[in-house]
């Protein structure tokens with residue numbers, strides 16, 4: 378019975394509404410207000426995509442004020458929360474439901490009348506190293522409820538006002554090419570660099586089509602003037618080009634201090650899932666290598682999956698490594714004595730990484746999974762999200778569909794294969810907020826869950842594990858969270 382009082386509520390307003398009409402014409406699909414086209418889906422997948430987009434649809438967000446002023450935009454400092462009656466007297470017990478009413482106000486202290494601010498909440502207790510995420514309900518009238526299953530001190534963070542979301546929504550629709558991605562082309566003594574993306578604006582410059590023939594994942598570069606499309610050497614990041622309208626940036630300066638059903642909570646620093654898997658603690662190298670004995674572990678994805686590889690790498694004494702010195706990998710470690718093999722490979726483009734990735738290392742997860750034999754001693758782990766946030770959601774859904782088809786084929790030929798999927802996580806404030814932010818990730822999180830629902834796969838709920846933890850939100854969760862995540866994977870591998 379250790380509920381004292383919710384002290385601070387920070388707000389995370391992650392809010393969004395995607396207005397893709399459900400019009401699917403034959404031939405290439407053109408997105409509204411967008412120069413991207415996509416190959417059409419089968420009617421079953423198109424219907425599923427429609428339902429997924431519907432499930433992540435958020436209320437309309439307010440148009441930008443004209444003349445520009447923050448006055449009527451959501452403001453954390455003025456907003457309030459009230460704990461609704463419940464429990465016996467003032468005493469609350471672990472396991473009780475706690476409901477909090479959150480009321481949004483603007484900069485001038487007037488109540489907000491419309492909803493659309495997405496808010497995430499957590500309760501935590503530092504002394505007990507305890508924390509849990511809350512579920513938020515938008516009443517569409519400026520107030521929100523947050524429901525918690527367990528009771529510790531609370532904290533909620535404002536990341537973006539609903540007005541700021543209006544800007545983020547516009548950027549993904551109109552400027553999916555604001556991350557500048559490039560390739561170097563080279564042959565003999567000639568080198569040229571051109572811009573690449575999932576879709577390119579039509580210009581006089583012809584385009585090279587690198588769409589993957591197996592997965593259908595689109596990828597294009599402007600054709601170099603002197604060289605051929607076959608002369609592509611690598612994939613590079615060329616920074617960002619963010620075209621903001623007047624004052625839009627101001628909406629991102631007003632940060633405050635600070636989903637689906639709950640999947641677990643922290644207690645004494647250890648993540649405890651609610652229902653399902655029992656998580657064991659693999660406290661030292663011998664426990665970890667004992668579990669990995671005889672296994673082949675394939676990891677695919679972005680740097681957030683690479684963190685798991687790095688954790689295992691650091692935990693296995695006496696292993697041999699064949700790790701590329703570059704952060705982009707690929708990486709491989711093995712232990713002859715224990716017959717352990719662990720590999721990591723980065724997912725295919727788009728990748729906003731500072732390292733030049735050779736064309737030969739650009740691999741789509743779906744194709745990699747197709748090359749895995751599978752079986753009882755095989756573990757396939759993947760996570761893909763962080764580099765895909767600046768693009769239309771249809772692109773992300775289709776990428777996941779391709780991976781799902783590969784997972785289904787894998788589980789069909791080798792049903793005993795363990796498949797583990799990492800969900801996206803909060804990344805907090807960062808310098809690239811117009812491209813990489815929590816508002817995009819919160820939608821991706823729902824999409825990943827929806828696409829892989831019902832398959833014999835295990836999710837590592839990075840979303841809740843990062844949200845519920847007292848450490849600040851960061852794209853790369855800090856070591857205590859990584860340890861908890863890897864323990865979940867090892868618990869699936871070695872259920873004791």
Ligand SMILES: *[C@@H]1O[C@H](CO)[C@@H](O)[C@H](O)[C@H]1NC(C)=O
Pocket residue numbers: 444445446448485
């Ligand atoms: C915003 O509020 C301030 C202080 O109340 C006021 O001086 C200013 O005129 C307002 N700006 C707009 C555009 O309404």
Ligand SMILES: *[C@@H]1O[C@H](CO)[C@@H](O)[C@H](O)[C@H]1NC(C)=O
Pocket residue numbers: 516518519520
């Ligand atoms: C908003 O809606 C909720 C749920 O219907 C209600 O409890 C609350 O009183 C309403 N708030 C206002 C300010 O109308």
Ligand SMILES: *[C@@H]1O[C@H](CO)[C@@H](O)[C@H](O)[C@H]1NC(C)=O
Pocket residue numbers: 416586587588589590
């Ligand atoms: C690119 O290539 C793919 C695969 O061959 C093809 O399906 C698609 O229509 C091409 N896209 C364009 C815009 O030419």
Ligand SMILES: *[C@@H]1O[C@H](CO)[C@@H](O)[C@H](O)[C@H]1NC(C)=O
Pocket residue numbers: 658659660
């Ligand atoms: C692992 O360590 C934690 C805390 O250090 C301890 O509570 C737990 O019992 C240990 N687990 C095992 C299996 O030794």
Ligand SMILES: *[C@@H]1O[C@H](CO)[C@@H](O)[C@H](O)[C@H]1NC(C)=O
Pocket residue numbers: 658659660661663664
């Ligand atoms: C490692 O942890 C296991 C169980 O968690 C324990 O039984 C064993 O004694 C530990 N070994 C070392 C060397 O600490």
